Amino acid sequence: MIHFNKVTIIGVGLIGGSLARVLKEKGLAREITGAGRSRETLELALKLGVIGHMGQGMRHAVENADLVVLASPVGTFEAVAGEIGPHLKKGAILTDVGSVKGNLVRAVEALLPAGVSYVPGHPIAGKEKHGVSEASGTLFQGAKCILTPTDKTDRQALETVQALWQAAGANVVLMNPDVHDHIFSAVSHLPHAAAYAMVNTVAEFNEGTENYITFSGAGFRDFTRIAASSPEMWRDICLLNGPNLVEMIERYQVSLNSIKKAIKHKDGGKLEKMFRTASALRRGLG
């Protein structure tokens, strides 16, 4: 059974807060300290009992921590790692919950002193509502959690973080950080970019005083829901996973071209075949 003397969560939002709740509910940590940019969020987290202590500044918050969890926006990881690196104790484990790995993992790792183990992670969980008030100890139940150890990752630290996610009810998958980024450029980053592009395409048009978008039905709303996500966060993800995402956008444009061509040629058989393949695959996902 894993047990930490002190865990520091940097960024106590939905994901960081939910992991804190798991630690508390399962009795996995003696002390849970929260840190982050927003004092208001930390005070709320304290009031809700998600964290037991509020860090006075990032450096102080990580002192003596056995486990530090980066759960702030992925665009802040390098800066935060640079700031806290020198203040981590020997033997501490640093992990994160960011949705980009690859180069970012290597950049963070390079900022850490010897004796600190970095175990990069990415739980595939979330819900429509954000923020610490939505945090729940059951958020990760049945979800996949991907860990992307590097050549330098300490085996024991990896096992500890793996045990933590298993305690949270997640199914841990080990993966190369670059493979991770290729997969998620396809299944997550591309759909977000595509949803933003879709809303912007339709928003150009007006019919009388009403924008075309006011005629949208449930399909359009489902399709574009993810375009309501945080623009700053997605800006950072797109930049951090740039080359993969550019590849995927280009592949997506090829796929759109096939449909466009079949429509232009009035090729009903081809259209139906493409739609049938996609439909069967999508139904399989539930």
Add this chain to the structure above:
Amino acid sequence: MIHFNKVTIIGVGLIGGSLARVLKEKGLAREITGAGRSRETLELALKLGVIGHMGQGMRHAVENADLVVLASPVGTFEAVAGEIGPHLKKGAILTDVGSVKGNLVRAVEALLPAGVSYVPGHPIAGKEKHGVSEASGTLFQGAKCILTPTDKTDRQALETVQALWQAAGANVVLMNPDVHDHIFSAVSHLPHAAAYAMVNTVAEFNEGTENYITFSGAGFRDFTRIAASSPEMWRDICLLNGPNLVEMIERYQVSLNSIKKAIKHKDGGKLEKMFRTASALRRGLG
């Protein structure tokens, strides 16, 4: 108050069945007859009390009907109109619930004999589950219903169909058939084509024995839910609204290009601005 002696619904699925339920629950018709390709569906509709009579063949089913509703797949409209046209009584109203108007409206209208009024319609309603067993008299409550009269559409027939949809709780919007097709190529047909293209893009990749798609989260699932829709129906819609949809796919590709370009140039400001515009618009839709 409108009242019909005999209404015939051709295609008793979710939409046709729900309109039949409205007619019955509001006491707007003495007789409701169902017709369509599938005898099984009609028997179920009869058993559920959605229709009161089952037509013995399409021609016979429309005889003496005051109102005939085309609610079969939009790809069948021309063939059905050609078949039933000569059998419609003088003074009958033909309406439909199809999601393509424009040229299709003109084609159907050309097949009707003098003395029959055609009032093209498109209720913006639906739900994930299809079929007559899902039909409900409240499906159209608060929904938009677009009517696209032509130069030939009889004013009184238009008012009658308008009153029917208002009785169903819908907000009726009158619109030119070609404007309708341009709007819906943007807000409905493009997202469907884009969702099919997205699933096919991601399906190309495998990681070990698992397809990338198995790593998809709630975002991807929301985004591609509409790709589970009927391939035949969407093949027909894409072909019937071809030129508009090709225009929209091209505009969408331009919007994707802007994102791709900003990523390539590492232009975070531009990316954030595009995402922020889309995000604000999307949040406004609820």
